[in-house]
Amino acid sequence: MSALEARAVSKLYRTHDIEVLAVDSLTLTVEPGEFVALIGPSGSGKTTMLALLAGLLLPDAGEVVIGGRSLSSLGKAGLAAFRLEQIGFTFQAHNLVPYLTVRENVELMLRLNGRLDRQGRARAIELLTQLGLEHRLNNLPSELSGGQQQRVAIARALVHEPRIVLADEPTASLDSERAHQVAGILAQLIHAQGRAGIMVTHDPRMCIYADRIVRLEDGRVTRVLTTREEIAVFAQIG
């Protein structure tokens, strides 16, 4: 069974008299242990797609099926509970709760879904160690660099062992070296833990870490690259 299946999903935004078909009957399947890069120009529908996959938006047509269940059938409370269990999220900005330490931010995910036990705490520390943050456990987010904050967010996105990991532009605010570090370790953990990972990015260089590149334009898939060679070329020249 695929970890995630989007079946011909469409999303139409209506504001006053303007209609934007942000996602246009898009189909996407991601397997456990697979890391997919969603790339495309600004306004191509990447973020909207991510919101659809997380159940933050419901599609106007088509359906998103995760773990065999269609998100459209879950209802608002069901969707929140679903995200707590099945989704790990990293955002472009405002990832962390400013008054919680690094460790507390990661453990928060487990607190929220009621699974903060000894194993959970140990997993949080293990992840933070793998992410090179073992000396920052008791620091507040304001004491960390942007790259460190993104790595804390990655730990939080993985600590509850979700089926899906969604990363929205995780490298957007980082310099090139840090960006490679963050995308690389995200890919590595997703592979090692067998999660289905989707990273939205507008930076072709970050695609080198993906197993598949899906390129969007105007809400439609315009290109899919799957072989290592294709991906390597794309990552170099875009």
Next chain:
Amino acid sequence: MRSLYLAVTEIVRNKLRFLVVFLIVALITILVLFTAALGDGLAQSTSEYLDGLDASLIAFQSDVNYQIPASRLGRARLNTIRRVPGVLAVGPIGVSSATIIAVDGVARTGLDIALIGVEPGAPGAPSTLSGTPLTNSRAAEAVVDQHIAERLGLSRDTTITLKVVQGMEEQHYNLRVVGATSGSKINFSPAIFVPLQRWDKIRPQEQVGGSDNEITFNIAAVQLDGTVPLATVSSEVMRHVAHVELIDPVTAYESTQGYQDMQATLSLQQGFVLVIVVLIIGSFFQIQTLQKVAQIGMLKAIGASSWTVVGALLFQIMLTLLVGLSVGLVAVWLLAQALPTGIPLVFSGAKIGVAIGSILAAGPIAALMAVRTILKIEPLRALGLSA
């Protein structure tokens, strides 16, 4: 509890910011409690004597709106009231004021007191805590309130000198202290009691040393024997005795000039202070919530429910109020210990309870604005989208 965890951790990590709010709540608690205590204290200093009277009814001259200074009664009416079935005893009460200017011949800073004339042994006469009650109906003797006794260091057989104005002149009268009483406050002053005939001579009036006319006093305390219902006695008296109205002591002091206005003013002040609590707490937490919109959006996006965030807000508000309130209560207690006696502050359990209750009740009301903001924050904004 996720909410409690978030609420407490945020406070602990932002001690300084919350300290200010705690202090504001503490100061407001002090203000609310002192206003309540002042209300009770002022009420007590107008009502204490009438409230403590061993009488079920008080007789006033009719059509004076139960104003003691305006009311005039004489012996004849008193006797008629006494004969109404159900009446056990009637005691005349004359109320005026004077200033104590000397003790045992040594001048003192003037102390304003209420000068009450009563008939020894009749309703209205004070019971004594120490010394002897008034016995002689014309002697220059006084039973003094213990507050006055303490303040001036009076004991049995001390002589006090009163200053009153009679006609155009200041007159001085000496009285011998025979006993002390308590609970005598009326007209914002503790009282000294003298026999009615002595009172009639020394009270402020037109003629120096009083006149030889029939004694008039202000009101009368009416004791019932319990054989006839109070309402019946009351209406019988008003039917048989011309120009007399009877009311119960509570209505009597509530009718005191300014009493209702004073209480209303203090209640209004308390009301305003409580509105201020709601606004301060409400806007503090609303501003804080507005500063946390991105963070709250993120929490909702990863799956936290609105109620987790709202719960944290409510916990924070209630914790703030509880901490501030506790600090305020301790401060009030310390201040009350330090205050000199004679300041009309009465801390009654009931009023303190109401004040604490209304400060706590301010919490949920104050929360309303911020709760609305929290509910409106969409998880989508964590991705920079809106629905």
